[in-house]
Amino acid sequence: MTRIRAEFDADMAPKKQPSSFETEENRFPIPCSVCGKDFYFDLETKNEIARVWKASGENPFVCDDCEADLEEAAFRNTTP
Numbered sequence: 476m477t478r479i480r481a482e483f484d485a486d487m488a489p490k491k492q493p494s495s496f497e498t499e500e501n502r503f504p505i506p507c508s509v510c511g512k513d514f515y516f517d518l519e520t521k522n523e524i525a526r527v528w529k530a531s532g533e534n535p536f537v538c539d540d541c542e543a544d545l546e547e548a549a550f551r552n553t554t555p
Contacts, residue, residue: 491517493505493538495512495513495514500517501515502515503516503518504516505521505524505534507536507538508535508537509537509541509544509545510538512538514538524536
């Protein structure tokens with residue numbers, strides 16, 4: 476069975492990550508909902524976050540540092 480290269484390299488596609496500074500691709504600032512620090516996103520991701528934000532009324536974006544802190548706090552609260 477012949478497979479196309481994209482099937483092998485699908486996990487190699489770069490993930491769209493926010494940056495802490497403005498770049499040519501990441502030009503749209505969105506604040507972290509926990510710490511309030513601005514992170515910059517590409518237009519597609521900014522539109523998706525804005526759509527969810529408008530529908531729910533809450534900012535869904537949490538930066539990696541705050542997410543790690545929240546997970547650690549949750550872990551501490553669940554362990555005896």
